[in-house]
Amino acid sequence: MQRRALVALAGAGLIGAVAAGGALATSTTPGQALPSMTGDLKRRAAAFPQPVRVGDLAGRAVLGPMEAQPLYGRVDAPPVVRGADGTLFLVVTRAGWLGLGAWMGLGGTPAAVPLDDAALLGEHIALVGLTRAELDALPSFRDAGAAPVPADTVIRMGIVGPFH
Amino acid sequence: MIRSPFRPQAVPDAGILDNHRALVRQVTRRGMFRRGISLGALTMLTGCNLSDDASVDAALRAVSAFNDKVQALLFDPNKLAPTYPESMVLKPPRFNAYYPIDKVRPVDGATWKLEVSGRVSDRAPWTTARLAALPQTDMVIRHVCVEGWDYIGEWSGPTLKSFLHSVGADLNARYVAFHTADDYPSSIDMATALHPQTLLALTYARETLPDPYGYPVRLRTSTKLGYKNPKWITAIEVTNDYPGGFWEKSGFGWFAGI
Structure with missing residues (x-):
């Protein structure tokens, strides 16, 4: 038992020594767009759409598709609405001033994002078809004319892997 | 951009990394690893000639091999990882691979065969039906990625232990190795292969494993x-x-216990 503990300590020390180097290193520029963002990310994300329950989308973080995965906003409740022509939209509360809108549900304004401009990134959502500027430029979403999709409805969304 | 008050005003000259560009580039996957092989880590390698790529590489790999041995010593084959209620299962699970999602090449389950080789007495290939006929185990566990993210998922399938028994495997052998349709070789130690929470997973959240997550079978x-x-x-x-294994060739730890 004692031998095991000593070996463990030695191992932990060496792991720590290697990890300690990390603090001094430089990293990729935050916010730097990956090449995948320059055009075909939306097409890629649509390769293997997966079923997801609408109610499971509420509150998810909406992230930018770049290494830093910046927080752009959060999925509202109800999360998905159907437009007059049947198109599905994800309702996203934009981060707003200092990001407080996204964190606390305060101050940010909601926008209706076409569903295929968003993709599942694990428990988050990645914005794959709109830039941050395009998201910010969307008009503030009003409920008029759009029907909330019931929480138990299963829709299909594209998926992507992590960007970091 | 707000500058952190804790950020140092001056950092050490990074020029030393230039001499080891090839080694650092070799580990191209994630920034975390590139940062691991940085000035601070290199200076810990006292006795190494820092201008010699091979000696740095060998020293880092020796530390990693030592860590593997420590982890194998600490591994308790009877200790179960935490499990969670089904209500916490992320549906669908997170996709990840060494290539983007559109490069996934689905496997045809109807013609798929699982080859068995090495220290086993029965090398007959397996079908999905035969795997599904083994006793199935269901577990809700946390998937932890070396990149720092995790999620809770529900997996079902035969235990690797029951599969190894079925093929008459030498359970005193050291390794169980895997080959995959996406050229991602991998291997684990026999103790982990026999752990009750090591499955050949056929389903996720009680549904047949979807294509992007490894259909028809994944570990x-x-x-x-x-x-x-x-x-x-x-x-x-x-x-x-x-x-x-695939990442182990680039310097990732082999045992990789959590």
């Missing part, structure tokens, strides 16, 4: 990092010769 072990869970498995080999 799910509760005691190792995500990259030790190969998907789209096509062959299993029981061996005493170190098989390595």
Whole structure:
């Protein structure tokens, strides 16, 4: 038992020594767009759409598709609405001033994002078809004319892997 | 951009990294690893000639091999990883691979065969039906990725232990190695292979494994990092010769216990 503990300590020390180097290193520029963002990310994300329950989308973080995965906003409740022509939209509360809108549900304004401009990134959502500027430029979403999709409805969304 | 008050005003000259550009580039996957092989870590390697790429590489790999041995010593084959209620299961699970999602090449389950080789007495290939006929185990466990993210998932399938028994594997062999349809070789130690929470997973959240997550069969072990869970498995080999793995070739730890 004692031998095991000593070996463990030695191992932990060496792991720590290697990890300690990390603090001094430089990293990729935050916010730097990956090449995948320059055009075909939306097409890629649509390769293997997966079923997801609408109610499971509420509150998810909406992230930018770049290494830093910046927080752009959060999925509202109800999360998905159907437009007059049947198109599905994800309702996203934009981060707003200092990001407080996204964190606390305060101050940010909601926008209706076409569903295929968003993709599942694990428990988050990645914005794959709109830039941050395009998201910010969307008009503030009003409920008029759009029907909330019931929480138990299963829709299909594209998926992507992590960007970091 | 707000500058952190804790950020140092001056950092050490990074020029030393230029001499080791090839080694650092070799580990191209994630920034975390590049940062691991940085000025601070190199200066810890006292006795090494820092202008010699091979000696730095050898020293880092020796530390990693030592860590593997420590982890194997600490591994308790009877200790179960935490499990969670089904209500916490992320549906669908997170996709990840060493290539983007549109490069996934689905496997045809109707013609798929699982080859078996090495120290086994029965090398007959397996079909999905035969795997599904083994006793099935269901587990809700946390998937932990070396990149820092995690999620809770529900996996079902035969335990690797029951599969190894079925093929008459030499359970005293050191390694179980996997080959996959996406050229992602992987291997684990026999103790982990026999752990009750190491499955040949056929389903996720009680549904047939979808294509992007490894259909028809993938490994799910509760005691190792995500990259030790190969998907789209096509062959299993029981061996005493170190098989390595896809990321391990680039310097990732082999045991990768959690």
